[in-house]
Amino acid sequence: MTATRIDDLPLRDELRGKFPYGAPQLDVPVRLNTNENPYPLPDALVARIAERVTEAARHLNRYPDRDAVELREKLAGYLTRTTGHPVGRAQVWAANGSNEILQQLLQAFGGPGRQAIGFEPSYSMHALIARGTGTGWLSGPRGEDFTIDAPAARQAIAAHRPHVVFVCSPNNPTGTAVDAATVLALYDAAQAARPEGGGALVVVDEAYTEFSHHPSLLPLLAGRPNLVISRTMSKAFGAAGLRLGYLAADPAVVDAVQLVRLPYHLSAVTQATALAALEHTDTLLGYVAQLKAERDRLVTELRALGCRVTDSDANFVQFGRFEEADGGARGAWRALLDRGVLVRDNGVPGWLRVTAGTPEENDAFLDAVRELMKAINERRNA
Template sequence: MTRIDDLPVRDELRGKSPYGAPQLDVPVRLNVNESPYPMPEQLVRRIAERVSDAARTLNRYPDRDAVVLRTQLADYLTRTTGHRLGPNQIWAANGSNEILQQLLQAFGGPGRTALGFDPSYSMHPLISRGTGTGWISGPRTAEFDIDTEAAVAAIHEHRPDVVFVCSPNNPTGTAVSPETVLALYEAAQAASGGPGALVVVDEAYAEFSHRPSLLSLIEGRPTLVISRTMSKAFGAAGLRLGYLAADPAVVDAVQLVRLPYHLSAVTQATAHAALEFSDTLLGYVEELKAERDRLVVELRVLGCEVTESDANFVQFGRFADPHDVWQRLLDHGVLVRDNGVPGRLRVTAGTRQENDAFLDAVRAVMKENNE
């Protein structure tokens, strides 16, 4: 039987595995940072209305530049962060992963490198590899923070073309201070020897953070980009809508590599409807933040080490064999995530009932360990 490595694939793809997490039919699924709340019925009806209207013109291509959607996204960010933005500073695509891919297509590629700070979002190196961009793994502290001095030194040493900062960080949940981001940005400009390396702050979980968004930092910094998604706070993982905020020149640059008509009319219509209900959806975020904080407290009471989280998930441990603990939690009907971080697992904040089931499963596994 023919294998991938029997085909003439690029050398840097040989022996690699695609991104993925187990999709198992279990009572409690807390492994991929989805919202546990279905869309409210009023929003479902509004989506149906919007999509029905779009269906009448599906014989035509959609708005290639998604101007109305970008205007709505700019208004949303202005309202929720206090930092005024215009639609020329916003770009949208099929999930934040496509945003990251377009950025690497425009600013990375063969002969160029990207640097990130591991453990972090595993798609950063995967998308880098897929675009022919070299990947460099930068340092973190034992507490999973970015050591600013060590990170600046790594930038000066490797002179990357793109720097990734995840805040809050996935899978650890840790946020990054504005001072650290500014230090990395300044180092990236000084080390580039040219117009400056691109610094991408991945804020997929920003709405869950105790800290303000880093969006205000883009003012006067033309190579600083903030990436966002509607998958998490909007509870719209199935929509696949991501976006960025940056200097208008960055928006112009990614349009050089975007596929024509990349956002379907149905996607745009659904996103329009979801943005109309942003206040309702952000109300669910407040509930999930409270549940996340409860998980942190309860896991510590159970004797677990827990990383402080600004996201909708919690990293916990420390286990001699985390995959064994993962399997035993699964045996109790609860699916969490084994990200490969030594000694640790990650659980998504679910409904109160789901979180109770998870905590009961942890108690049972720990009791088994002590018998």
């Protein structure tokens, strides 16, 4: 019997020939390709998670709190304390990872007949989720230094009149931050481009903001009902396995995403685990300080080895530039993998991305790059 292929199914046309998102999951000594926090959760937090989950387990015969009221209250408190900008529970919504947050936003504000724009290279899931929700995708411009070219971006918004605008700050995979003036310029351009029907939504994806040299853009929410800040607990909180993302926005945006959210979408176990993590915020942010120092060390040492490095405000570093004559980014990626170090090839020509790991992991990575650059220089001089 012939096996059924995906193309034999009545698949939507825009999904044919596409591939699912995902980085290679390979068993190597040093894995620095997925922007995870390398530090395990502290024992005290693990114990607290066990206590909260045990209590939640006593009531698993019942549906969880559909509106995650306690969790949203605590997330609002975290945002208020860390940004200095007051945030209320009604302004916060939580879901299974920031990807579900983005999906819900596109379900509510995008969809068939509507378009979203992002400035690439950027987080590839923005385009993938757009496609999955039937939203048209537009690729906006970036400068040669990977920053958003504000005048060019405004022109693109005016020309295409998107319904949703994505801004990633710090940007993945480049690590570059976006300043408040640029976001305000794009927000104003988006509203001017779509004066009818309530304007356009602008989503600032702040998945890595705790690692940034720059303050959060969350204070820009005041007086801007079409602005959304998206966050995650996967990075700074070291809880990638938890799958908890959240947004802050005008309460009307929170009301809107509840029109498309699945019923009881956040399990009682997820809510209990996230609440336990929020009790240990100070400890977890201490790991962030260590990772920021290691990231800055990677930038300095990679440049000393002769690599070009994009300034980074995230927990990762984009480095290169590997010319095609030297095997390109893919050849460099393979050479590092052969030395036991897995980094990320995001498809940006000539560039790779490495996550800041523990000091020992970073040392191993730098040793591998040192060997790689030596081999490249020897070939060039042969």
